[in-house]
Amino acid sequence: MAAEKQRLADDKAGRADWRRWGPYVSERQWGTVREDYSPDGNAWSYLPHEHARSRAYRWGEDGIAGFSDDRQHLCLSLALWNGRDPLLKERLFGLTNSEGNHGEDVKELYYYLDATPTHSFLKMLYKYPQGEFPYRRLLHENRQRSAEQAEFELLDTGLFDADAYFDVFVEYAKAATDDILMQVTAHNRGAEAAKLSLLPQLCCRNTWSWRAGTVKPTLSAAAGGVSIEHPELGSFRLDCDADGDCAPTLLFCDNETNARRHFDQPEATGFFKDAFHEYVVEGKAAAVNPAQTGTKAGAHYSLSVPAGGSVRVRLRLTASATGGKRAPPFADFDAIFALRRGEADRFYADLQREIGDPDARLVQRQAFAGMVWSKQFFHYDVEKWLAGDPGQPTPPPARKHGRNCDWKHFASAEVLSMPDKWEYPWFAAWDLAFHCLPLAVIDAEFAKAQLVLLTREWYMHPNGQLPAYEWEFSDVNPPVHAWAAFRVFQIDRRQRREAEQGDPSDPGDLVFLERVFQKLLLNFTWWVNRKDEQGRNIFQGGFLGLDNIGCFDRSKPLPTGGFINQADGTSWMAMFCLNLLRIAVELAVHNHVYEDIASKFFEHFLAIAGAINGVGDESPGLWDEADQFYYDHLSLPDGRNIPLRVHSIVGLIPLLAVQPADLELVEQLPEFSARMEWYLEHRPELAALISNWHVPGCANRVLLSLLRGHRTKALLRRMLDESGFLSPYGVRALSKIHHNEPFRVDVGGASYEVDYWPGESRSGLFGGNSNWRGPVWMPINYLIIESLQQFHHYYGDDFKVECPTGSGKFLTLKEVADELSQRLTGLFLKGEDGQRPVLKTHPKLATDPHFRDCILFHEYFHGDDGRGLGAAHQTGWTGLVAKLLQPGSSQFEELPLARAPARPAPASEERQ
Numbered sequence: 001m002a003a004e005k006q007r008l009a010d011d012k013a014g015r016a017d018w019r020r021w022g023p024y025v026s027e028r029q030w031g032t033v034r035e036d037y038s039p040d041g042n043a044w045s046y047l048p049h050e051h052a053r054s055r056a057y058r059w060g061e062d063g064i065a066g067f068s069d070d071r072q073h074l075c076l077s078l079a080l081w082n083g084r085d086p087l088l089k090e091r092l093f094g095l096t097n098s099e100g101n102h103g104e105d106v107k108e109l110y111y112y113l114d115a116t117p118t119h120s121f122l123k124m125l126y127k128y129p130q131g132e133f134p135y136r137r138l139l140h141e142n143r144q145r146s147a148e149q150a151e152f153e154l155l156d157t158g159l160f161d162a163d164a165y166f167d168v169f170v171e172y173a174k175a176a177t178d179d180i181l182m183q184v185t186a187h188n189r190g191a192e193a194a195k196l197s198l199l200p201q202l203c204c205r206n207t208w209s210w211r212a213g214t215v216k217p218t219l220s221a222a223a224g225g226v227s228i229e230h231p232e233l234g235s236f237r238l239d240c241d242a243d244g245d246c247a248p249t250l251l252f253c254d255n256e257t258n259a260r261r262h263f264d265q266p267e268a269t270g271f272f273k274d275a276f277h278e279y280v281v282e283g284k285a286a287a288v289n290p291a292q293t294g295t296k297a298g299a300h301y302s303l304s305v306p307a308g309g310s311v312r313v314r315l316r317l318t319a320s321a322t323g324g325k326r327a328p329p330f331a332d333f334d335a336i337f338a339l340r341r342g343e344a345d346r347f348y349a350d351l352q353r354e355i356g357d358p359d360a361r362l363v364q365r366q367a368f369a370g371m372v373w374s375k376q377f378f379h380y381d382v383e384k385w386l387a388g389d390p391g392q393p394t395p396p397p398a399r400k401h402g403r404n405c406d407w408k409h410f411a412s413a414e415v416l417s418m419p420d421k422w423e424y425p426w427f428a429a430w431d432l433a434f435h436c437l438p439l440a441v442i443d444a445e446f447a448k449a450q451l452v453l454l455t456r457e458w459y460m461h462p463n464g465q466l467p468a469y470e471w472e473f474s475d476v477n478p479p480v481h482a483w484a485a486f487r488v489f490q491i492d493r494r495q496r497r498e499a500e501q502g503d504p505s506d507p508g509d510l511v512f513l514e515r516v517f518q519k520l521l522l523n524f525t526w527w528v529n530r531k532d533e534q535g536r537n538i539f540q541g542g543f544l545g546l547d548n549i550g551c552f553d554r555s556k557p558l559p560t561g562g563f564i565n566q567a568d569g570t571s572w573m574a575m576f577c578l579n580l581l582r583i584a585v586e587l588a589v590h591n592h593v594y595e596d597i598a599s600k601f602f603e604h605f606l607a608i609a610g611a612i613n614g615v616g617d618e619s620p621g622l623w624d625e626a627d628q629f630y631y632d633h634l635s636l637p638d639g640r641n642i643p644l645r646v647h648s649i650v651g652l653i654p655l656l657a658v659q660p661a662d663l664e665l666v667e668q669l670p671e672f673s674a675r676m677e678w679y680l681e682h683r684p685e686l687a688a689l690i691s692n693w694h695v696p697g698c699a700n701r702v703l704l705s706l707l708r709g710h711r712t713k714a715l716l717r718r719m720l721d722e723s724g725f726l727s728p729y730g731v732r733a734l735s736k737i738h739h740n741e742p743f744r745v746d747v748g749g750a751s752y753e754v755d756y757w758p759g760e761s762r763s764g765l766f767g768g769n770s771n772w773r774g775p776v777w778m779p780i781n782y783l784i785i786e787s788l789q790q791f792h793h794y795y796g797d798d799f800k801v802e803c804p805t806g807s808g809k810f811l812t813l814k815e816v817a818d819e820l821s822q823r824l825t826g827l828f829l830k831g832e833d834g835q836r837p838v839l840k841t842h843p844k845l846a847t848d849p850h851f852r853d854c855i856l857f858h859e860y861f862h863g864d865d866g867r868g869l870g871a872a873h874q875t876g877w878t879g880l881v882a883k884l885l886q887p888g889s890s891q892f893e894e895l896p897l898a899r900a901p902a903r904p905a906p907a908s909e910e911r912q
Helices: 003-013 135-144 275-280 333-351 358-373 382-387 397-401 429-442 444-454 481-498 510-530 567-588 594-612 670-682 709-719 778-798 813-825 843-847 880-884
Strands: 064-069 074-081 109-115 121-129 165-176 179-188 194-204 218-222 225-230 234-242 249-253 296-305 310-319 375-381 411-417 563-565 632-635 641-644 658-662 701-705 743-747 750-754 800-802 810-812
Touching (some): 074 121, 121 358, 218 249, 375 382, 429 481, 429 880, 510 567, 567 594, 567 658, 641 743, 709 800
Antiparallel strands (some): 074 194, 121 165, 249 296
16 A cells, blocks of 8 residues: 555555644634634734734644644744845734735745645645735735725736745655654745745743643753644654754743733733744844743744845654653655655555646645645634633623524534635535535545534534634525535445455445534534524525625615525525435435435425425515526515526526436335335326436436426536636626626615626725625536536437537537536636736746646636636635546445346436
C-alpha cells in the first residue's frame, strides 16, 4: 500500500494519530463573532485588525501558514518584516464589511499549493512586497469607491510591478505523528538584494486567563531552540536552524493582552502579545522577556536575500524524548522532506492516473490542497460566550437576547472544513455539505466525520434545525446534507470496492449512513413544521443562502407583510425527500425496518410534486404554463398571490429533485413495493406527475422527478440559452435577459427591482459581499450537472435537447452535463491564449510566470468573462472542480446492484 494511504489506514484503525497536527489555525480570528463581546453585536469593530497584534484572543488563534494540534493548544506560524512596514506581518490584512466597497475582503497574495490528507506534506506560498505594505491606501481607496466600481487590490498599488517582492514558501513534513518539520524558503524576485526578517513563532493558545486554576504552559530557551511544557500536550521541543551561519535570536513574551495599550493602564507590567512587533519593528529590546521564558516564542532570523536568490530556515517540533541519546534534529531533515514530497507525488499520481492533461492535474491538485489547508479548529461554546468568563468583566446584558441566544446547547471544539479561513473563518452548513464531496475523493473518513459532526447533539438544535453559520445560527440554508451524505457514502463504497484486495460486494459504511440518516429525519421534520406556512407542501425557507437573488431580503420579514412561497425552497424539500428516500431504500436492503420510512418519503415527495405543480384545488402551484418556468409567489396579507417573474436559478432548482429508481432494487423490498403500487393506483393525479411505473425507461428504471419530459425540456431550453442563463463558464444565477429587461414589482406603494449584475453586488442591502444576480456559482452548477446525468440515466440517448438553444446542435443530457462541466473547468484551465479566465482580474495574475500557475478558487465568477469574484480562497465549495476533473464516473457515483436483463426502452415521447 502507498505510504499516504497506509497513514490514512493507520489513522482510521487507531494505530497512529496522523491527524493530531494539521493546518488548523485560522487566518483571521479578529472580527469574528466568537471574539465579539460588544452590546450591539458589531464584531468587526469590537476587535479590529489594528487591535489583533496586542489583544489576546478567547476562542482561537490566527497566523500565516498556521499549524497546530487538533485542540489548538500549541500553534506554529510565520511572521515577516521587510524593514519598511509599520507592522510586523503576523497575520493577513483585509477590510471589514463596512470598509470594502464590496464587503469584507482580504488584501494579500497567498496560495495553497500542495497537501496530503494526513498533512504529512503541506506547501503554501505567501507573496510579500519589499516596499511598505499599503495598509492605509488599501483602506482609503476602497472606502472611496462605489459599489459600481471594482475592488482596489494589492496588485493595483503597483508594489509588484517591478517584481520587488519575496516569494515565501512555507512547507511542513511529518517524520512521525508528533515530529513536525517546518521549512521556510524566501526567494527574492527583485533586481536588488533586500533585507528580510523571518520570525517563525510558537504560541500557546491562551486558556489560563478565562478560568481560575488553569495550569499555564511554559516555553523557555534551550540549547538551539525552545523547550515546551504543556499540561495538555506534554513535553515538546522546537529546534531552529538555517542555511549558513545565520543563527536566530530567540524571543519570548506572553500571549496576553497589552494592558498599557488597551486598558489604559500605563503602569501595567509584563511582556505582552505584541512584544515581537515592538522588538523587530520599533527596536524596543526591553519588550521581550530577558529571562527567555513565556507562552509565546519566536526565532528571529535577520537575513539579506540576494537579487534572484533565496534563503532558507528550518525548524523541527518534536515530542521530547524520554531517555536515551537525542539524534541531531537536522541530520535527516532534507531526506524526510524529499521522502514526503515523493510520497505526495505518488499519492496524486495514482489518483490522477486517468487525467492526461498536466494542466488539469495541476488545477485539481491545488484544489485538493486548498481543501486540506482550509481545515480549522473551531471553538465556540455559546452558553459560556453569552455569560462571559468568571475571571473577566461581565458582558453587556443585551447579549443574552442577541445573536445566537437560542443556541445555548451549541459547543464546538473540533476541526471543521471552512469555506475560507480569512473571509469565512467559520463553518457554514450548506457549504460544508459541498466540501465533503471533493474531500471524500482523497479522505473519505474525514468527509464522513464532518457530516456526522454537523448532526451531533451539540450542533443540531433540539428542535431539529441545523446551525446555519456563526453570524446567525437560526438562518436557513438549503437542506443538502442528505444528498452529501449519500454521495460521500457512494464515493467511499466505490473506493472500498476498488481497493487492493477489496471486497467487490462490500455494502459500504452502513453505520455512517444510518447514523446521519436518523438525525436528518429530525431535521426534515423541523423543515415541515417550521417552513410550510400554510401546511400545503409549499415551502418558504427564507434566506436559503442566496443573499440577493430576488426583490426582497428573504432573511427578514417582508416590507409588504405576508410571505414568499419559494420555488427553490419547495424544490429543495422535494430533493431532500428523494435523498432520504434513496438512503432509506439503501438501508432497507439490509434492514427491512426501513421500508416503512422509504414509503413515507415516497409519498411525501409526491405530495410536494403535486403542490408545486398545482395538482388539486388547494394549491395554485408555482409553474407558469405561459412562461414555461417556475416562479416564487408573493403571498400578501390581503390574500393576493403575485408571481415574481424573475428568471433566476430559483426556477431551475426543480431540476435538482430527480432520482432514477432501479426496479431490480425496488423488487427486493416487498413492503415498500406493495405500498408504492397501492399509492400510485389510488392517487392517480399524483402518479401522473412522474414517469408511469408500468412503462419504465432505460435499463429497467423509472424516474422520480418534479418534472416530466416536456417541462424538463422547457427549463433546459431557457437554461441553455446563451442570451439568458448560459455563460461561457457555466449557468448564471440570473438570466442575462434582465440586463435589458429588469424585473419590477410594485406593492404597498413601493417599487422593487431585480437587475442583471454579472460581477460584484451593486447593493449593500443584503450584505454587499456576494451576488446571486448574474455570476456563476459552482455548487448550483455542480448539482445541475449531476441532475442532468441522472435524467440521462433514465431517458437515455434518445432524449436530446438543443445545446446551446438556437444552435441547431442536439445533445443527450449526458452530453449537456459534459458541456457544462467543460465550461466550469474552463474557468481554471489555460485557454488558447495561455491564460486562465479566473485569473484575468489582473494581467500579472494571468501572465506572469511566478503567478499564472498559482490558482485562486473564488467564491463565484463573473457571469460574462469568468473572472474570479468574492472570497479568493474559497476552495470550499469551489473545490468541487476537483471532482469535475476526476474522470471515469458520473458525478453521482452510480453503483447499481445486479439487475435483471433490461427491457427495451420506449420512445422518449411515450415517456413524457
